[in-house]
Amino acid sequence: MIEDLVEAEGLVKRFGDFTAVDSIDFTVGRGEAFGFLGPNGAGKSSTMKMIGTVSPATSGTLRVLGMDPASQGRQIRSRLGVVPQDNSLDMELTVEENLMIYGRYFDLSRREVRARIADLLEFAQLTDRRTSKVEPLSGGMKRRLTIARGLINRPELILLDEPTTGLDPQARHVLWDRLYRLKREGATLIITTHYMDEAEQLCDRLVIMDNGRIVGEGSPRELIDRHTSGEVLELRLEEPVGALSGIGDHTEELADRVLVASRDAESALAEVHARGINPAMSLIRRATLEDVFLTLTGRTLVD
Amino acid sequence: MTGRLRVVESHARRYRHTWRSSVFTGFVNPAFLLAAMGLGLGSLVDANNGAGAFSYLAFLAPGLLAATAMQTAAGESSYPVMAGIKWIKSYEAALATPIGIRDLLGGQQIWSMIRVAQVVAAFALVEVLFGALSVRQAALATIPALMTGVAFSPAIAWFTIRLENDSGLAGLFRFGIIPLFLFSGTFFPISQLPEQMQPLAVLTPLWHGVEWARDWALGSPPLWPWQWHATALAAFAVACFWGAHRALVRRMIL
Numbered sequence: 001m002i003e004d005l006v007e008a009e010g011l012v013k014r015f016g017d018f019t020a021v022d023s024i025d026f027t028v029g030r031g032e033a034f035g036f037l038g039p040n041g042a043g044k045s046s047t048m049k050m051i052g053t054v055s056p057a058t059s060g061t062l063r064v065l066g067m068d069p070a071s072q073g074r075q076i077r078s079r080l081g082v083v084p085q086d087n088s089l090d091m092e093l094t095v096e097e098n099l100m101i102y103g104r105y106f107d108l109s110r111r112e113v114r115a116r117i118a119d120l121l122e123f124a125q126l127t128d129r130r131t132s133k134v135e136p137l138s139g140g141m142k143r144r145l146t147i148a149r150g151l152i153n154r155p156e157l158i159l160l161d162e163p164t165t166g167l168d169p170q171a172r173h174v175l176w177d178r179l180y181r182l183k184r185e186g187a188t189l190i191i192t193t194h195y196m197d198e199a200e201q202l203c204d205r206l207v208i209m210d211n212g213r214i215v216g217e218g219s220p221r222e223l224i225d226r227h228t229s230g231e232v233l234e235l236r237l238e239e240p241v242g243a244l245s246g247i248g249d250h251t252e253e254l255a256d257r258v259l260v261a262s263r264d265a266e267s268a269l270a271e272v273h274a275r276g277i278n279p280a281m282s283l284i285r286r287a288t289l290e291d292v293f294l295t296l297t298g299r300t301l302v303d
Numbered sequence: 304m305t306g307r308l309r310v311v312e313s314h315a316r317r318y319r320h321t322w323r324s325s326v327f328t329g330f331v332n333p334a335f336l337l338a339a340m341g342l343g344l345g346s347l348v349d350a351n352n353g354a355g356a357f358s359y360l361a362f363l364a365p366g367l368l369a370a371t372a373m374q375t376a377a378g379e380s381s382y383p384v385m386a387g388i389k390w391i392k393s394y395e396a397a398l399a400t401p402i403g404i405r406d407l408l409g410g411q412q413i414w415s416m417i418r419v420a421q422v423v424a425a426f427a428l429v430e431v432l433f434g435a436l437s438v439r440q441a442a443l444a445t446i447p448a449l450m451t452g453v454a455f456s457p458a459i460a461w462f463t464i465r466l467e468n469d470s471g472l473a474g475l476f477r478f479g480i481i482p483l484f485l486f487s488g489t490f491f492p493i494s495q496l497p498e499q500m501q502p503l504a505v506l507t508p509l510w511h512g513v514e515w516a517r518d519w520a521l522g523s524p525p526l527w528p529w530q531w532h533a534t535a536l537a538a539f540a541v542a543c544f545w546g547a548h549r550a551l552v553r554r555m556i557l
Contacts, residue, residue, distance in 0.1 A: 015557070054398050055557050074401045082399035088392035092320060101313040105400035107305055153400075 002066040003030055005157050005188050006051055010060035013046045013212075020046040022212035023060065028157075033189040035206030037199045037289060039301055043212040044192035045085060048161050051190065052082050065156060078106060081155030085162045087146040091135040095126060098134060099149055106153040116152055123178065124148040140171030144178065151182075158182065160191045164198060176201050194301055196289035208293055215296045220289055227295045228287035231265035234258070235272065236281040247271050252294055257281070261291065306402050310410020311417070313393070314383075318418075329425040336367065337433045340490070357521055364435035365444035365520035366489035368426055369512035372452035375422040377480050379415035380459035381472050387411070388464065394555060404552050412456055412544065419452030436520055444520040447532070451512030454536040454543075458508070461547035464554055488513045511535045 006028040013021035021043040028034040036044040049055035051064055053073035062069055064076045089098050096117055103113030121127045124144040134142065143163065150158060163179065164172040179202055183189060193199050199206050200220045208216040208223070216223055224230075229249045235258045237243070244251055248262035262268040265284040272279065293301045318325075337360065345359035355362075387394040387407075394407055427441040427448075436444065462475060486496065487509035493501050504510050515532035518525040 049557070052399060054395075054555075074403065077399065078401045080399070084392075084395060084399065086392065088396040090317070090391050090393055092391075093317065097316055101316055102396065102400065104309050104312055105306075105397055105402045107309070107401070149396075150399075 004028065004063075005030055005065055006034075006190070007063045008047075008060065009062075011047070011050065011057055011062055012059045013043070013050060013055065014058045019212050021050070024207075024209075024212075024214045026207055026214065026217070028188065028190055030188055031186050033183050033191065033202055033204045035199045035203035036190070036192040036209055037194070037196065037203075037206050037293070037301075038192075038209035039194050039299070042194075042209040044194075044209055045161055047209075048159055048190070048192055052080060052159055053077055078153065079156050081150035081153065081158040083147050083150045083158070083160045083163060085165070087142050089134045089142060089146060089149075092133065094131050094133055095121070095137075095145055096130050098145065099152060102149045103152045108153070113152065116154075120148040120151055123151070123181075125174070125178075138171070139167050140174060143167060143171070143175060147175075147178065155187075157188045157190065160189060162192055162194070164193075164195065172198075196293065196301055199289055206289075208289075208296060210293075210297045210299075216292060223289060223292045224287050227292045229261040229263050230287055231262055232285050232287050232291055233260040233262055233265040233268045233272075234281070234283040234285065235260065235279040237277065237279050239277055243275065243277055244272065250295075254300065259291070259294070261287070261295075306406030307409040307413060310397065310402065310406050311413050313397075314411065314414035315417075326425075329422050330429060333367070333371070333426040333429040334433075337364070337429065337435060340367075341433065341435060357523070358435075360433065360435045361521060362517070363490065364430045364433075365440070365447075365516035366513035368423055368430070368441075368444050368448035369451040369516045370484050370487070370489045370509060371426050372419050372423050372448040372512065373455045373483065373509050374480060375419045376415055376452040376456035377459045377476070379418050380411070380456045381463050381475065382469065384411065384460050384463045385466065385469050385472065388554060389468070398555060404555060405548065408460065408544075408548055408551050411460065415456040415460075416449070416452060419456070420449060423448045423452070440520040444516040447512050447515035447519060447529075450515070450533060450536045451509060454508040454512070454539045457540055457543035457547050461543050461550055464547055464550040483507055483509045508536055508539050 004027045009025050010023045011021055012019065012023050024047070036047060038044055046055065050057050050062060050069065053064065053069040053076050056070060065079055067076050069076060099117045099120065100110070100113055103116065121130055124147060126141060126145060126148065129137065129141065134145065137145065160179070164175050167175065179189065183202070189202070191202055203220060205219050207214045216227065218226065233248065236256065237258055241251060241253050241258055244258065244260060248260035248268045250261040252259040260268055269282055269284060290301055341360035341363050345363070348359040397407055423445055427445050430436050431438055431441050463472065466472065487504055487507050493504040493510060496504060511532040514526060515529045517523055518529050
């Protein structure tokens with residue numbers, strides 16, 4: 001049994017003159033929850049489409065489940081679970097019919113699909129919606145149905161493209177809980193997201209992408225330790241940022257506030273006050289992947 | 304082949320939600336057309352001996368079968384294909400499974416032919432009930448009508464796949480399907496068309512279907528032997544399927 005379910009080396013995807021994925025290397029191990037974190041247009045979805053064998057790589061090598069996507073796409077797809085960014089559910093059909101059609105595409109018998117539908121609807125907390133049409137379901141329910149659909153062939157590798165984009169906070173938490181359960185059961189997940197909290201919640205290991213390149217790699221903890229000072233002091237100031245010089249390890253000016261990276265944000269704030277600066281707002285927090293992204297690219301993730 | 308059949312099955316599952324209304328129109332439309340054109344207009348034509356040895360109703364009936372096959376094929380291979388690519392995105396969903404482009408298009412085309420067969424069979428039955436054709440004549444005319452559907456379905460799919468959005472589809476029906484329906488020999492022989500228009504009509508697949516259907520049903524002396532019509536329709540179908548396949552690969556595989 002192979003241990004690395006996905007191996008990419010020098011992977012490139014070009015659309016005409018535009019380079020969406022610019023020579024990236026990564027591996028995804030069995031049982032791992034692996035993330036691609038980056039802003040829109042960073043090349044995450046293009047990478048996912050190549051792994052899903054629906055988009056051929058321009059150059060570089062890619063192995064998925066030990067096979068070549070260019071020649072063994074069908075075999076690979078029969079063992080993948082794909083949750084696309086927009087659900088692509090058939091709104092006119094019922095929850096059950098959506099799952100049945102999809103299950104039949106994997107050449108499963110109707111009886112087998114029916115049995116699996118019962119389990120999957122329970123997992124997706126949609127059991128009582130089995131015969132209702134998809135159209136009136138809430139965004140969170142549609143998303144859970146799409147995930148259930150992606151699990152119908154009992155995939156070895158599950159691709160989730162922006163799993164919670166567009167959902168309200170409560171629906172996101174329900175979804176994370178479901179994905180967390182998949183993880184505990186030993187599933188291998190590949191997740192793209194532009195939410196740092198999602199990456200922190202779900203990913204064992206992740207790469208940070210920007211402009212088609214990988215700019216950082218590690219566990220959320222490692223990335224935060226390596227690329228930040230550990231704590232952040234957020235300030236809203238009347239004074240120019242120059243007034244803060246010498247305080248903390250590094251300052252970053254954003255549109256509405258200033259971030260001061262520091263090992264000890266409490267003392268940094270004391271120093272601010274000692275200089276007679278009175279910020280309209282001050283907040284001390286742990287550094288997050290958002291700060292990692294800011295350090296690595298000089299930009300914020302969600303703008 | 305299994306993949307293609309799975310795609311056919313998915314279409315059938317969707318059809319379950321709409322079959323009642325489609326069966327209703329399948330019988331009512333032909334009844335209206337035959338009553339208005341065949342009986343109403345036909346009484347005028349027949350008073351002048353316009354259709355020669357046959358009643359106008361009998362002249363009209365075989366060609367209408369072919370024209371209806373064309374319209375059904377156009378309906379099945381236009382908006383539903385656009386929906387699969389763009390609105391429902393069921394094509395994208397299917398392509399994440401072992402289903403490939405060839406399965407998607409092949410399955411859609413098989414389903415389109417199943418629908419054409421249903422509609423043509425219903426139409427033929429109504430024609431028999433109207434006394435326009437005998438059972439034998441209607442059965443014979445059904446085959447060229449089905450071949451007309453086989454020719455049009457991939458052509459319309461090809462056209463649709465290349466469209467960015469559905470505004471082009473309205474144009475297709477307005478400037479493509481309706482003129483073909485009116486001027487391809489269904490309601491009057493193309494010899495009645497202006498001289499310079501006649502070669503144009505010969506180039507349209509519908510004319511071949513109409514002529515062939517009339518030949519088999521009525522045994523009227525044909526302009527062309529039916530084998531030529533069959534070959535023309537088959538060649539058109541194969542070429543368009545090939546084109547549609549290429550277009551769908553370009554559209555879906557980025």
